Amino acid sequence: MFQDFILEHYSEDGSQYEDPIAEFMDxxxxxxxxxxxxxxxGLLFQYYNQLYFVERRFFPPDRSLGIxxxxxxSLTGVPSCQRTVAFEKACxxxxxxxxxxxxxTKQDRLASKGLDSAVDSFLRAxxxxxxxxxxxxxxxxxDLGPEMLDMLVQLMLAQARECLFEKLELQSRDRKQDVDVCLDLAQEAAQVSEVYGKVHTLISCQPVKDYVPYSWVCLAQVKREHYTALSHYHxxxxxxxxxxxDMSAxxxxxLQFLHAEDENKTRLEIRVPxxxxxxxxxxxxxxRESLLLHEESQRLxxxxxxxxxxxxxxxxxxKCHTRALDAYTAAEEEDDFREVLDPPRILPSTKFQLSLTxxxxxxxxxxxxxRALGPVAIFSAKHxxxxxxSIQLQRLGGEGFGFSVRGDAPVIVAGVDQGSLADFGGMKEGDFIVAIGDKDVKWFPHEDVVKLIKLAGDSLSLKLVTPMDKNYLKQPKGGPKGSVSTSSSSSSGVSSGQPSPAGSMAAHSHKKLTWNPFRKTSAHSKDSVLDHNVILR
Structure with a gap:
């Protein structure tokens, strides 16, 4: 299919591109x-970036190639097909x-370095x-639906939060009895629980609920209850x-801000003892609340x-249930009628601000x-x-060829003198010079093309194409005719690194006058001669 398009659109032999096509498919x-x-x-990134070029080379915006x-x-195994490169990119x-x-998930979560790597991976996901x-x-x-993707974003964030909590626990092992450390852990655990609550809400809605495995829904519930239990425990x-x-101000x-205000009469009214x-x-x-929640997470x-x-x-x-049970047993004292009341809710809070990567x-x-097809900004499927x-120009004596050029990669015919060799040969203003002799010059800069034309002597063989999009030929109003600049073209975050159409112009602060051997000599005044002897760039 690619070979046929190369022949049809680029007028080149598609068989010469068998190796690039095979490499792309591999x-x-x-x-x-x-x-x-x-x-x-890295392999996925490289293929995705290569799609930037392939899409512009072979997929015209006005028709489908039938590819x-x-x-x-990812979860059902049902095949899906589309003819757009966008679907390929999304997959x-x-x-x-x-x-x-x-x-x-493969990182060592018993070490700080492994936890840092896990957080980084989940944020990238x-x-x-x-x-x-x-x-x-x-x-x-x-799996590419907006509801599913939104749920996956929150699920990855929840796992990153979970790893951050584990890292804080790891760093606090030697300060377990420090009240401030314990309250920090409590609020971080409540934050993890809240995020998993959001995940459970998203995963329980249609159409995600009917699509994901039931174990995903259950696991979100288990972790929500588990981390709420940990917040009460700490x-x-x-x-x-x-x-x-011994408590500081x-x-x-x-404690004042850790406990939520609640009008529920079944809760203790103690926020700061x-x-x-x-x-x-x-x-x-x-x-007691921690113990009950651990039992609920085990039930789920x-x-x-x-x-x-x-x-x-x-x-x-x-392990966590046993730890809470041991602590509760050790803290048991004489009965108090207020022990039937629930503790205040713990407000989630975090010191870690996460940003998606x-x-x-x-x-x-x-x-x-x-690349051999030419700069993608010019030689693409949409142009x-x-x-x-092919044009063969043969001059005699001091006669000029009668044309000037401008721009880079590809160089453009800037002007053709009426009645000149170039005019009789069929050259037109705006033509792209794609070959000189047997050299392909689609990627050549201005200076190299001029040098090749000079080296040709009195016999010049050119291969030209005429763009059908006349926007290439427009020049800015009020700007100097021979002033040209190029820029880079980019899309989908991938810079092509290729020059833009040479018809894009901007004024230079200094205009360099260069002798042009390709125009016919003129018998005008000196100023007029200088004006005509400029190689346009």
Whole structure:
């Protein structure tokens, strides 16, 4: 298909591009099953960046080539097809996000370095899913739907929050009895619980609920209850571990804002204990609530057959429940009628501000496999030009060829003198010079093209194409005729690094006058001669 399009649109022999086409297809096949590490991410980025060039080379905006991109839904395995490159890009990005999540889950979460790497991977996954959500629409598969992507963004953020809480626990091992440390852990745990609550809300809505595995829904519930239990447990440790006389003013302020105001009469009205008796009562209430929530998380865990088979998860839930039970048993005293009341709710708060990490396409630059077709800003599927035509110019004596040039890659015929050799040869203003002799010059800068024309002597062989889009030929009003500048073209975060159409002009502060051997000599005044002897750039 690509070879046919090269022949039809670019008027070149498609068989000469068999190797680039094969390399592109090999890369596509390899990135469909990437390694679950940084090299797999790199391969996905390289293919995605190559799609920037392929889309512009072979996919015109006004018609379809009939090329279908087929992918399988990530959870159902149902195949989906679309003829747009956008679908291909979205699927590549989705796989990129999925690889990031797998990199995150493989980290050693018993070490600070591993937890940092896990947080980074989950934020990159979340940023990638957010990028798909904001830039791609109307996908044919459910896993690329906006509801699913929104849920995945929140799920990745929840896992990043979970890792940050584990890191804070790890750093606080030697200060477990410090009341301020315990209250920090309590608020961070409440924050993790709140985020998993948002995930559960999103995952329980249609159409996501009917699509994701039931174990996902259950796990979000389990973690919500588990981290709420941890928030009460750490609050209890902090409150019961410090006497009222040892509490600083800052700790009292923290307790004031840690406990939510609630008009529910079944809750203790103690937010900041005034004496040791209230302190112990508040601590035991938090321990009892922690114990009940741990039991609820274990109950939810047992209700899901798939989660019951996760030995690591079962072990963590059981360990935390046992720890809370031991602490509650040790704190038991004589009965108090107020012990039937629930503790105040703990308000979530965090010291960690998370920011999503969007895909950085510039980190993995690639070379255009079809670079030989010419600068992609000019020679692309959306632009049209005539078939290449060969022109042979033969001059005698001091006669000029009668044309001037401007611009870079490709160089453009800036003007043709009426009645000159160039005029009789069929050259037109605005033609692109694509070859001189047997040299392809589509990528050549202005100076190199001028040098080749001079070296040709009295016999000049050119290959030209005439663009059908006349916008290339427009020059700015009021600007100097021979002043040209180029810029870079970019799209989807990937810089092409290619020069823009040479018809884009801007004034230079100094205009250089250069002798032009290609115009016919004139018998005008000296000023007129200088005006005509400018190689336009």
């Amino acid at each position: 890369t596509r096949q390899a990135m469909r099953t990437p390694l679950r590490d940084s090299s797999g991410v 279908y991109f087929e992918w399988y839904d 590549v990005l989705f796989n990129m996000g999925a690889v990031y999540t797998q990199i995150g 979340s940023g990638t899913f957010r990028y798909i959500l904001e830039n791609f629409t109307n996908a044919p598969s459910m 609050t209890a440790l902090g409150v019961m571990g410090a006497r009222m006389g 800052q700790t009292r302020d923290t 005034q004496d040791d008796d209230e302190r112990k009562l508040l601590g035991r209430a938090h321990l 865990h047992r209700m899901c057959r798939e989660l019951r088979g996760k030995a690591a998860l079962s072990g963590v839930l059981k 969007p895909p950085d396409f510039s980190q993995y630059r690639v070379e255009d496999l079809f 049209h030009w005539t078939a290449p035509r």
